[in-house]
Amino acid sequence: MRNDALRRIVGGVILATVAALAGVTAAAPAQAVSPSTPATAIRRLTLPDAPVTVETLADAHGNVWNLEERGISMAHDGVVTYFRDPAGRYNWGFALDPQGNAWYTNDDQTSGARFVTRITSTGQRTDYAVSLSGGISAGPDGTMWFIGAQGGVLRISASGGMTAFSTPQITESTFSSDGTLWFGADTTLGWISPSQVSAVAGTAAISEAGHSMIVAVDGSVWFADGGGVGEITPSHVVSEFEPPGSSYIASNLVQGSDGNIWFEWATLGKVAKVTSSGQFTSFDVGGLSGNMVLGPGGDLWLSDALPNPAQGLTQLDDVVRISSAGAITRYRVSIDTIALTLTMSPDGTLWFQSQDDGRSFTTAPSFTATISSDGVIQKLVDNGIFAGGVAFDTEGHAWTLDYMARTLDELQPISTSRVSGTDRFGTSVAIARQNYPQTAPIVFVASGINYPDALSAGPAAAAMGGPLLLTSPGSLPAVVADEITSLAPAKIVVVGGPGAISDSVLTQLRAIAPTTRVFASDRYGTSRAIVREFFPNGASAAYVATGSNFPDALSAGAAAGAHGQPLLLVNGSATTVDTATADLLTSLGVKHLTIAGGTGSVSAGFATHLSAIAPTTRAAGADRFSTAAAINEAAFSGSPVDRAMIANGLNFPDALGASAWAAATKSPLFISGTSCVPSRTIGDIIDLTASAVTIIGGIGALSANVDNLASC
Structure with missing residues (x-):
């Protein structure tokens, strides 16, 4: 030098x-x-109509979609394009297919007719008349599935062909990599392959269907049941595991990096994991809000919604982290807030949105924050009233919806x-x-x-x-x-x-x-x-x-x-x-x-x-x-x-x-x-x-x- x-x-x-x-x-x-x-660089866009859901979804082409009361909006490169519905329609529930098309359900408020609608990024619209009322999900093969709230399933192929299936009321569902729909309904576990033309492909008896279902990396399907969790293998062998002395309902299943299945016992204030042989390990974490995500290092991240005095936990924590070795770390960003949504970014940073827990969702202010993999907390933006989750576009930028203010923020963390x-x-x-x-x-x-x-x-x-x-x-x-x-x-x-x-x-x-x-x-x-x-x-x-x-x-x-x-x-x-x-x-x-x-x-x-x-x-x-x-x-x-x-x-x-x-x-x-x-x-x-x-x-x-x- x-x-x-x-x-x-x-x-x-x-x-x-x-x-x-x-x-x-x-x-x-x-x-x-x-x-x-x-x-944080923040670009704030104003939506033309009132959002219907708090979800913001990003497709593989750099577009970010939001469903609104009388149409659907698409944001791209700082410009919002609004696709308006015919007069009298009211929307609810949407999904994106792998091709980047938006699908959503809507009703004609005058005639009572029900539709599933597909909108392309260029605004081409296709309406499918349906008789069911329910939600829509996208299969990995581009097939769309309309699941009736009172029972029944409608499959819509990529070419627009529709096939109806008779099922009981479905409470949990997921897709395997080949596009098969798996579902739980009452005391039945069922599956429908993309090639089925009439009846449900198969069913298996279980004790009671819960409200969470995932496909593991080995192709087996794990599901929540009445008091624990269960597994059905690719060869359709069912095993159910219930912890000793527990009759509490499991929820929010997540597969860990070690192959074990994590789930919540929300009423117990516990998180547990179970091996394929049925061995349970539980962790006392406090009150849970139903949000769990897995980090790239195998750590489990979850939100803490309620204090649990029975465990000596009288203060809320926005986020709780359980390492792969079982160590618990708590993160506090602001007093008297609860983390409503957790999202893991592509680079391994946890994004979450918290809201004042002392007020209703329609009056409490909220904010978006991040926690890096090494535990550094950064509060990024005040969202106003009722933020609605984070989505990541193809460039890795985060998008968050302010539900009440009708604004959409594009967020990019930057060092200055x-x-x-x-x-x-x-x-x-x-x-x-x-x-x-x-x-x-x-x-x-x-x-x-x-x-x-x-x-x-x-x-x-x-x-x-x-x-x-x-x-x-x-x-x-x-x-x-x-x-x-x-x-x-x-x-x-x-x-x-x-x-x-x-x-x-x-x-x-x-x-x-x-x-x-x-x-x-x-x-x-x-x-x-x-x-x-x-x-x-x-x-x-x-x-x-x-x-x-x-x-x-x-x-x-x-x-x-x-x-x-x-x-x-x-x-x-x-x-x-x-x-x-x-x-x-x-x-x-x-x-x-x-x-x-x-x-x-x-x-x-x-x-x-x-x-x-x-x-x-x-x-x-x-x-x-x-x-x-x-x-x-x-x-x-x-x-x-x-x-x-x-x-x-x-x-x-x-x-x-x-x-x-x-x-x-x-x-x-x-x-x-x-x-x-x-x-x-x-x-x-x-x-x-x-x-x-x-x-x-x-x-x-x-x-x-x-x-x-x-x-x-």
Whole structure:
């Protein structure tokens, strides 16, 4: 490790600490990098109608479905599409088939007719008239099964063929991998294969059907019975196991990683597991709410609904965890809440939703939280009244329904960190150190007091493999001088004329490394000079932004640099393209141009003349924040990123250095106001699957709410 690198690590900690205690600014290093902290990007969508069920279901095509009173909605990429039912229908109960079609049951409130309806993701609707009233389930082979509430089963094949079966009232059911429906009804266990054309395939006598049934990995079916559990093997041999001295009903069967079957004795406040030979082991956990899931390490997770004074448990725990070795761990997120739903995410994180247990479901506030595999609890979002479970889409994003508020939240846990300095110059140094912790072959220096020269310099710095640092016009800040010395560049490039950066600063820089100046008579000429100098081999595309204001060019510079393209500043109020700009774009050989900003920034006439040079598109929004989002949407669409950056869009200094860093790391740079992140930006961060967000600047530039990705 170089001595100056070691100085950064050790000296940086000491000096920053001393400066903080003394209330003074240390000469170097005046920067800070906050550790990564967990946050949640939340995109909130409003449903067009009142939900009927609390379930949210995700299909294999990235769509998330919700059943509502008079139709069904499908959310995809932040857009909700609503498929409305014919007038007079009322819906209840739905499922998704493996092809991603939604199926649900509905009644005609006028005629009394009953239907099972299939809706494709494109809105194609098929109604099947039925005589039963009940629920619908999807078999693994795409066959749909309609189970009557008072008895009877209707099978609907993928081609729409319907077959009815006569059964008693079914209380528990499941599917085996070949699509066979297994069910328990009264004192009968039955099964119907997908190929059956009339009668039930077979039945077996049991003592009493319960309310839970699963298929084990060996193909046997386990079921709850009147006082314990039972098993029927693939060869239809039935065994029933009842713990000694117990007549309590078992429920919520789950197979453990060791092959044993876990189940609840809710009235006893116990969880038990049974082996295939009928040996029982029980655990006292308190009052249970009927939610159990298995973690990837074989641990059982369950929710605690009621205190159990008989066991000395007088306080609720949101979640209880039983390890594969039998150790019990309790997790408490909030006082006087109960965990209503538990869902295990694809990465092994437990998601759950809790609600105040002292009020009714329609008045009690609820929230969504997670517990990591190593036991770290994170409260993610307040859902309002009555949250309805968590579903995971194909990208691993979590979706949760607020039943009463009619909103659907897409949640993506993200780590946020902050890079800042004691002032704009220190922040530019802190940014440089993130991408160039040792040395850099070249360093660009621009004025930190005004913005134009630095805007085009960002993509150029990224193209040349160096950082962009800021200076005051009359003197080089000590923190910047120290950083450049530490980077030991072979060359320093000053962008802007003597009016922007004085010759005395040039003299200071030349004492560190060979230094050249790139400038012209005005900001537009300087921009052209930068592009001409540092894109000597031309460019297949380029970005164009107004030079009379900074917001549009901040994100555009990062987007341009990420794709190896220049950013050219123009007089956007002009109605025609000036000759110098046209000649430069022609000499670059661009095949496409992107205008950053609306017609208020770059006029329609200017855009028309640009299109005569190369095909031209415009990325614009209603304000500076949505314009930045539009730029990033166009530049990074279909290209997932590891990191996104957010800088203050009401002022320019922090974003100038960040533009070069974002360009070099192919990261989108968004802008926001001081206290919150625009909702469109949150949606873009989710769509880009960014796992980290870096906040640029101190608390005065972007408040702590931005660290938490608070939306507005």
